[in-house]
Amino acid sequence: MAILQxxxxxxxxxxxxxxxxxxxxxxxxxxAVVSIGIQQGVFASTTRIYFVTxxxxxxxxxxxxxxxxxxxxxxxxxxxxETAKVRVTLSINDKYMQWIRSDSKAKLLKEGFIGDxxxxxxxxxxxxxxxxxxxxxxxxxxxxxNDVVGNLYDxxxxxxxxxxxxxxxxxxxxxxxxxxxxxxxxxxxSLPETRKKLDAVLTDTANQLPxxxxxxxxxxxxxxxxxxxxxxxxxxxxxxEPPKAEMLPADSYDxxxxxxxxx
Amino acid sequence: MPRLRVFLFSxxxxxxxxxxxxxxxxxxxxxxxxAAAVQWNNQGHAAFKDGDYAQALAAYRKALEINRSTEDAxxxxxxxxxxxxxxxxxxxxxxxxxxxxxxxxxxxxxxxxTRKAEAAYRKAVYFFEDGDAAQASSWSAxxxxxxxxxxxxxxxxxxxxxxxxxxxxxxxxxxxxxxxRALAVNRSTGDKIEEANSLRLxxxxxxxxKDFATAQQFYDDAFRLDKEAGSAAKIALDLMGLGRSLAQQxxxxxxxxxxxxxxxxxEGAGDTKAMEEATAEIKKVAP
Numbered sequence: 001m002a003i004l005q006x007x008x009x010x011x012x013x014x015x016x017x018x019x020x021x022x023x024x025x026x027x028x029x030x031x032a033v034v035s036i037g038i039q040q041g042v043f044a045s046t047t048r049i050y051f052v053t054x055x056x057x058x059x060x061x062x063x064x065x066x067x068x069x070x071x072x073x074x075x076x077x078x079x080x081x082e083t084a085k086v087r088v089t090l091s092i093n094d095k096y097m098q099w100i101r102s103d104s105k106a107k108l109l110k111e112g113f114i115g116d117x118x119x120x121x122x123x124x125x126x127x128x129x130x131x132x133x134x135x136x137x138x139x140x141x142x143x144x145x146n147d148v149v150g151n152l153y154d155x156x157x158x159x160x161x162x163x164x165x166x167x168x169x170x171x172x173x174x175x176x177x178x179x180x181x182x183x184x185x186x187x188x189x190s191l192p193e194t195r196k197k198l199d200a201v202l203t204d205t206a207n208q209l210p211x212x213x214x215x216x217x218x219x220x221x222x223x224x225x226x227x228x229x230x231x232x233x234x235x236x237x238x239x240x241e242p243p244k245a246e247m248l249p250a251d252s253y254d255x256x257x258x259x260x261x262x263x
Numbered sequence: 264m265p266r267l268r269v270f271l272f273s274x275x276x277x278x279x280x281x282x283x284x285x286x287x288x289x290x291x292x293x294x295x296x297x298a299a300a301v302q303w304n305n306q307g308h309a310a311f312k313d314g315d316y317a318q319a320l321a322a323y324r325k326a327l328e329i330n331r332s333t334e335d336a337x338x339x340x341x342x343x344x345x346x347x348x349x350x351x352x353x354x355x356x357x358x359x360x361x362x363x364x365x366x367x368x369x370x371x372x373x374x375x376x377t378r379k380a381e382a383a384y385r386k387a388v389y390f391f392e393d394g395d396a397a398q399a400s401s402w403s404a405x406x407x408x409x410x411x412x413x414x415x416x417x418x419x420x421x422x423x424x425x426x427x428x429x430x431x432x433x434x435x436x437x438x439x440x441x442x443x444r445a446l447a448v449n450r451s452t453g454d455k456i457e458e459a460n461s462l463r464l465x466x467x468x469x470x471x472x473k474d475f476a477t478a479q480q481f482y483d484d485a486f487r488l489d490k491e492a493g494s495a496a497k498i499a500l501d502l503m504g505l506g507r508s509l510a511q512q513x514x515x516x517x518x519x520x521x522x523x524x525x526x527x528x529x530e531g532a533g534d535t536k537a538m539e540e541a542t543a544e545i546k547k548v549a550p
Contacts, residue, residue, distance in 0.1 A: 245301045
């Protein structure tokens, strides 16, 4: 017994309708998958190149490969070599291969200081053109946070040790520094007394200075007279040339220095 | 022993007597004003030597004021010549000539003719430097006329200037005549610097008349005197003249040596123009 009557108008052509719906859904799903694939570069043709590094630390499959900040491919495979090194295979979109030459270099760096790691490839300048499939490029690893901190530690620790040593030296009661400070304090405390004595000496000298100067001038004048009279006495006056006024010379060949000239 | 005492006593008495009555005449004692003028004059020279022309001018003016106050005609003329020279160094030709005119224009003060001759000679030099050959010649002739009959220290320089003027006009024969007269006068007065100038002028004139052997000989004579005087610029001129004279005689290797010496002397004196000229001459005689 039929639960629903077959002659109900709502069920007429139901199978056909369901079939069209399923078909449209499948086509839509396929279209979405293809679109996403195109967007993700699944269907783009790529070239595989690789580099070898001592360690695969921080390098993962699917990791982005960039050139001048643009994503140009990704890491497809990490494999250990016979010498226990890591061979990292990169898949590079063909349209970006034009900038990757034999002198290009790959390096591992962080996006920001603590962001995701990426492989950055530098553009090459080699005139032989883009690298062929399965070529090798040079790899270098940028110093990470640990390396930077380690280097800073090595630099700062000796400085701190030196600073500690200097502080201990200054603080030592028997050290030169403390003794110098003590002596300077003693000297400064005796300064007012010294100044008083100096003031007294200066006052005394200032009172006597005019008479000293006067007598000095008199002595000088008397000495000058004696020297003048002696210098005019024969035979001494024969050997003393008296100062006389002179005229500035004027050279007949040239008045102000001789320029070299053609005769 | 007694003989020694007698000898010492006699010597002391002789010395005392000679200091009282004997010996030459005492030096004339300059007045306070004269001494001050001389002091300002010497200060002016010191400033001039240091290139401080403003200070030199001030000092010479002070000396001139003092000389005017005592009507010391010789001193007045001397300081005016000094002031003229300072203005010349300052590039002020008008004031330079004005100072000399104060000596030459009669003003009631009896300026000695030798000082007037000096002033006229300096005017001639300034006009010659400025390219005014007619005025230079006129003032040179006036200077010579003022020298007539006076013991004139400027006479040799005037003849040298005449020789230079004739040489600049390419009058080689007249230039040689004046230079030879200058040489005779400068030798008689013992003025070695002007004697070297006369010799160099004879060499220049001989070179101009293509008598290169004579030119070489006179450049060499001038060089010896200039070397004694230590004048780098003139030594360089003499060496350059020697080099050019030898080059004209075809003795290029010897000429090159003299040009190299010229370069060295000019380099020591910091005369870049002369260095360039020497370099050009070295290139000319290079094999």
